[in-house]
Amino acid sequence: MVASPLIVAPSILAADFAHLADEVHAVEGAADWLHVDVMDNHFVPNLTIGLPVVESLRKATTIPFDCHLMIEAPDRWAVGYAEAGSYNVTFHAEAAADPVGLARDLRAAGSKAGLAIDRDTPVEPYLELLPHFDTLLIMTIKAGFGGQKFIPQLLDKVRAARRHVASGQLELRIEVDGGIADDTIAAAAEAGADAFVAGTAVYGAADPAEAVRRLRARATSAVAGGATASGAGTSPTTMR
Ligand code: DX5
Ligand code: ZN
Numbered sequence: 001m002v003a004s005p006l007i008v009a010p011s012i013l014a015a016d017f018a019h020l021a022d023e024v025h026a027v028e029g030a031a032d033w034l035h036v037d038v039m040d041n042h043f044v045p046n047l048t049i050g051l052p053v054v055e056s057l058r059k060a061t062t063i064p065f066d067c068h069l070m071i072e073a074p075d076r077w078a079v080g081y082a083e084a085g086s087y088n089v090t091f092h093a094e095a096a097a098d099p100v101g102l103a104r105d106l107r108a109a110g111s112k113a114g115l116a117i118d119r120d121t122p123v124e125p126y127l128e129l130l131p132h133f134d135t136l137l138i139m140t141i142k143a144g145f146g147g148q149k150f151i152p153q154l155l156d157k158v159r160a161a162r163r164h165v166a167s168g169q170l171e172l173r174i175e176v177d178g179g180i181a182d183d184t185i186a187a188a189a190e191a192g193a194d195a196f197v198a199g200t201a202v203y204g205a206a207d208p209a210e211a212v213r214r215l216r217a218r219a220t221s222a223v224a225g226g227a228t229a230s231g232a233g234t235s236p237t238t239m240r
Contacts, residue, residue: 006223007173007195008216009033009066010208013048013146014199020053021060027202030209033066033087035177035197037146040071043095044144051080058085066135068116068177068197070143071095075102082111090114090137090175093126103132114175118143123157127164130172135195136161140188141178146199150179155191162192185215186222193219 010031015023024034036054041047054067064087069078074091075098081089082105089111096102103113114135117123119142130136138157141148158174165172175195176188185196198215205211 005032006189006216006219007032007175008212008219009035009175009195009197010202010212011035011037011146011177011197011199012203013037014203016203017049020057023203023208024057024061024063026208027212028061028063028209030212031063031202033195034061034063035199036065036067036086037199038067038069038071038081039144042072043092044070046070046144051077051084054081054086055084064088066090066114066175066197068114068137070116073097078102079105079109082106082109086111088112088114088135090116090135092116092118092143094118094121099126099129100132103129107134116143116177117157119151119154123160127161130161130164130170131168133172135173135175137175137177137197138193139178140176140180140184143178148179150181150184152184152187155187158188158191158193165192180215182214182218185219189219189222194223 010027039046039048066088067081067086069091074096078091089106106113112134115133116137118139140150140154161174173195174193176193177197180196180198181201202208202211
């Protein structure tokens, strides 16, 4: 067993935007974080929600917010999401001019700092930056849309990051995002992920809270039963 619980973060991208507060309440008590996908129609083709929605929703729930910024110029915009009370703010490595400086600014504004790596970006060039971050988000699809098919080959990046975290004794969550569901979460957990975003698998289910609990149970039993040479389960983090 890992000492620290695994994180399951439902993505509201798959929720009914006309009833966002109700959709969030549906996972209260089950979800660890609420994953909020911010897309700007530039960094990715899709357009979703932004700061005003985060500010309003923040008042409607106590679940910690995990904001995933798929936007250009995060150096300009990301701190606003920390100031709005987000628990964690993740921006993309491909978009940031000064990732380490921005991580410092996010922490100074009161949130955790996350670095995201899209499908076609190798993780190796960013490993040395990880001491400045609390979260590394590894996309398991191409960022931009929910409901895509999980790409198992991208778990090689999770394994590489987990080895690096274990060897450097870093306190860092490794989060996976895209196509995480009942049939894929165990592989992601075995590869070394300890935070799991799930949109369709949660909000497409008849009972979203039950879906969250089932996902967590599958990930937890995968880690408990299968600590491997990848290092999965050998480096529990204490950060929630
Ligand atoms: C896509 C977003 C994901 C998305 C995942 O770019 O970052 O968070 O909501 O959706 P599913 O779980 O349906 O793949
Ligand atoms: Zn996301």
